[in-house]
Amino acid sequence: MAIFVISFGAFIIGIILIISLKKMSPPAPQEQIHFDKPSDVPIYLSDREAFKSKCVEFLEKFHLEYVHSVWADDHELEIALNDVTPVVGGSYLALCIIDPPGKTVNAIKVRGFLDTVKGEGASRGILITTGYFSNEAINSIEDEPVELVNVVSFISYLKKFDLYEDSPNPS
Secondary structure (H helix, E strand, O other), X not given: OHHHHHHXXXXXXXXXXXXXXXXXXXXXXXXXXXXXXXXXOOHHHOOHHHHHHHHHHHHHOOOEEEEEEEEOOOOEEEEEEEEOOOOOOEEEEEEEEOOOHHHEEOHHHHHHHHHHHHHHOOOXXXXXXXXXXXXXXXXXXXXXXXXXXXXXXXXXXXXXXXXOOOOXXXX
């Protein structure tokens, strides 16, 4: 009888350790972007108006029609869009964050945007940043109608859509 109790106890402890190991494993590193020289950094990654223009160009590639936008503060641009695709269309919201504090957008900001998308009755939301998202932020939108686009994805999409080219830095 004691052998069964010991075996069962070891089995339970093993399951608990496996589950806790899965929760404590280090997060997968996010891909980083690097430029060889400061002059290689596109102007739209640091200039508000160039960033706004590039965000609108980018969003229009997804058949989204620009309606209006407003700067919420020095770093956040809110954009209202309409999906012009027949049958599945609807309203979209985009939040474009230039130069986020610490180059990272946290889960609180992402959840706040998600609440805005739901509160406004938008079909989807798109959050674009010139920085990165914390792992908690990425996990907080799982199965939600929000897409996260960090600087690496943003530049990748711009290159894919032939929108990457930039006017030279005015320095």
